[in-house]
Amino acid sequence: MEIGIVLDASRLARAPLETVELARLAEERGLDLVVVADEATGRSAGLDPWTAAVWLAGSTSRIAIGAPAGAATTPDPTDPEAPYPSVITKAQDSIDILAQGRIISDPSGWVVAPRGAKPEELASLAEADLPVVVPVDSREDVERLAALAAGRDHQGGVRRRSTAVRAQRKPNIDYDGVPASLADTAVEPGDPPYRSLSSTYLRGGAPGLVLRPRTPAEVSDAIEFARRHRHLPLGIRSAGHGISGRSTNQGGLVIDVGAMNTIRVVDPARRLVRIGPGATWKQVAAALTPHGWALGSGDYGGVGVGGLATAAGIGLLSRNHGLTIDHLRSVDLVLADGRQVQASREHNPELFWAVRGAGANFGIATSFEFEVDEVGExxxxxxxxxxxxxxxxxxxxxxxxxxxxxxxxxxxxxxxxxxxxxxxxxxxxxxxxxxxxxxxxxxxxxxxxxxxxxxxxxxPYSGVMGNAADVGPNGQQGFGEPxxxxxxxxxxxxxxxxxxxxxxxxxxxxxxxxxxxxxxxxxxxxxxxxxxxxxxxxxxxxxxxxxxxxxxxxxxxxxxxxxxxxxxxxxRSPERLLDAFPAPVLERLRTLKRRYDPDNLFRDNFNIDPQTTKEPRA
Missing domain, CATH: 3.40.462.20 (Vanillyl-alcohol Oxidase; Chain A, domain 3)
Known part of the structure; x- marks a missing residue:
């Protein structure tokens, strides 16, 4: 059971320092939430809720802050209390940066108990799996609740997110059902890394959950979770640079393979190199330069290997050495049913043909093997x-x-x-x-x-790719739709x-x-x-x-x-598929799609729908 306090908005306006001390005491005593609201209406009467929330967040360091916000409806210029959607959105975004996901703006994120509620009443209200908050006036009130909180049962070894983070969960995602192999690295809205993972290079996003597998087996687990959430948009991300790709979304699921970024020479004599999808071409070029090698790869080193190597790779070495896909010798994939397979000219050759140009429709690549070129300065x-x-x-x-x-x-x-x-x-x-x-x-x-x-x-070619900026801890910061x-x-x-x-x-x-x-x-x-x-x-x-x-x-x-x-x-009009793939090629891809992804799990990036029987008009 999570327990918090309600601070009366009018009291905060009259005696801000004394009221803030109650919030600090609640944090010191291990309580979970401080809500600022008018007891009678449940709203922050007399105070701007965002200003109050920032004031309390700046005066504390851990505890979640509840600040009920009005609905962002069409503003009425004659009503000084009417909220403006753009202002609310900017304020929420600013608070999320400053308070790192500690603010809960939706009052459905907690349950208010009567003043002086007894332990059995609090336990009954806590059955909704929401924090229970109680109005307080004094240090004695806070200490009483702290004593109750001290007796709570804690599940040892089980990661439980904060009240503020859980309040931002989407109702159509089974967060508690995230596979154990992915639970420690999964990122939800409100988690500290979320802002660095929500957007991509050119596109803003707000996914409901980001899964970050580190091994092919964990990719299989992530795909199994995605199959249970077919109602959600599904984005696959390597470095998040793609213009066309949907490696982020609104409220959906993202499988981010950025951690799978190893680069290893497997056969120096044949110049065979194994590369993870999360590596960037800047990193690849730097790793190959000491050998006197290079692999043509677009024109920007910040692009991830996974997206480009399953599309084509038209780059600054292409006229002399061909496309990136021309150097691909095999690819390891996790298919829509979770199976791990290798595709090459010898193994699953039809799949290997499809992946080199339409890879986003057939699986998640976990490793590529390339034969690279000798390239000097x-x-x-x-x-x-x-x-x-x-x-x-x-x-x-x-x-x-x-x-x-x-x-x-x-x-x-x-x-x-x-x-x-x-x-x-x-x-x-x-x-x-x-x-x-x-x-x-x-x-x-x-x-x-x-x-x-x-x-x-x-x-060296690494000097060409090295002009790209590294993706820092703040991640990509795209916005809008390109x-x-x-x-x-x-x-x-x-x-x-x-x-x-x-x-x-x-x-x-x-x-x-x-x-x-x-x-x-x-x-x-x-x-x-x-x-x-x-x-x-x-x-x-x-x-x-x-x-x-x-x-x-x-x-x-x-x-x-x-x-x-x-x-x-x-x-992404269906007609564009015929521009990308001539009709016989598209029909061959559809046949393979019916074999490898009959339920169309991988559908959010220029979808080759296996159920379509008639091609769109060009």
Whole structure:
């Protein structure tokens, strides 16, 4: 039984110091909760509840604080007491940071007992498994309750969360049923690590529970728990950087494999490396550099291995060494039924085919085995140019990037022009150890505009990936929902450059990127993996603030495109699946989905529904 006190709001207003002393005494004597409310109405009459809560939280260190909040309804500007939803939300968020989840704002999180209630009355009220709070006026009242609390039975060795944390539990999650193997690392709303795990790089979230397995067996346990909670959204997370992925959600379940981040060389002669899904590509590059090796991996080192290695991996080494999935030799997975399997060309080859491009639909990867490349120092360039004619700059970039030797990969990034001037950022890797060759490869790109800033260095590939910031103890801090569109371009034609320039000038896009493809990417047959887009010259990504407006300005891009890259697409309309996977490929994936995930447990990221019999229109 948890016991707390109710402090009268009017008394706190009249005698704040003396009343705070009662709260401190309750904490010293081991009570669980202090509620500030008017005894008659149950509300904090005469005091702002959040101000009172912060005052008490700042005056104590452990005890939970109950501050009944009014419903966040449409505000009435004529009513000085009417709560404004945006203000309440900001206040709650601020208090959660300052008081680390100690505040309970919902009065259903406790039961109020009559003043002077006897032990048997308190025990009866405690049957609701909520803290029982009793109005107090004096130190003697607090001491009486403390004496009752001292006689409570405690379950030795069983972790029991605080009153404030349990008050934030979602009613549709069996928190007490979390498998024992995961209980110590599971994170609920209100737990100290929760804020660092709720959001991702670009997306805000508030999951109801985050499970953090450390072994394949614990992943199986997490999946079993997820099967019992099919009514919840389910997110799978490695590092939480994915633009398209749903590795967070609102009120659902997240399985976070970030702790599975080991990197181990298993066969030096064959350059075979085993990597956990929670490792970042920055960590992978740093581990491979002492061997003179590298593994191409997108363009940002903070991305997790798990998401990219089951999508494709179009990066700054791709034109010379192929996609990340081209180096994958096997993957260990936990399937929707909890089975642990390995997929490779020799074992479960159909599953291995599916995972390389559509992995999010088939299981949770717990380990990857890659054959990496010998890569010495490379030329790494970050150039900033200013252009007064973005259409011409796009046309010239397309000509240069697509005709460059395959050791040269250049990505083009820009946004909305300002006062007729476009800022162009070029990110380039020249996989050649000769500085003169690097300069010769990059010099033609200076035609795109007036050079404003440059940084060109010779570095191991770890120096390229090392530019990413480490995810610190505060985790990712994304918010809202990203709006992103993706396309593959067979060629960046003059007509495309004209329409793209118009889109940029519209103001509907704030981020625009062209990734040069070709070279080694096209050396692999389209049917080798479920990712089949081997022949495009470029991959395009555009992001906007407003989804409806982005859709409107994006429409002229569709005639220039042939397919899309799911990693950078947030439109989850069923039609987008046919853009990502040609119809025969999608039907093959559906057949495999019916075999490996017939109940569609893994459904929250561009779902390949096993029950669909007719493909959506493109």
């Amino acid at each position: 490379v030329g790494w360039a970050q150039l900033v140019l200013l252009s007064t004619d973005i259409e011409q700059s796009l046309r010239r970039y397309a000509e240069l990037a697509s005709s460059a030797p395959r050791d040269t990969t250049v990505f083009f990034v820009t946004g909305q022009p300002r006062e007729g001037m476009s800022t162009i950022q070029l990110f380039a890797v020249v996989d050649n150890p000769d500085p003169d060759t690097v300069v010769a490869r990059l010099t033609p790109f200076l035609e795109l505009g007036t050079l404003a800033r440059q940084q060109v260095v010779m570095t 709006n992103s569109r993706s396309a593959f371009l067979p060629a960046a034609t003059p007509e495309f450059a004209h329409d793209a320039a118009a889109m940029l000038r519209s103001g509907g896009v704030y981020f625009f990127e062209l990734r040069a493809m070709g070279g080694a990417i096209a050396d692999i047959a389209a049917g080798e993996a479920s990712f089949t887009h081997r022949t495009p010259a470029f991959q395009l990504t555009a992001m906007g603030q407003n989804n409806q407006r982005l859709n409107a300005v994006w429409e002229p891009m569709r005639p220039h495109s042939d397919g899309l890259y799911l990693s950078f697409e947030t439109d």
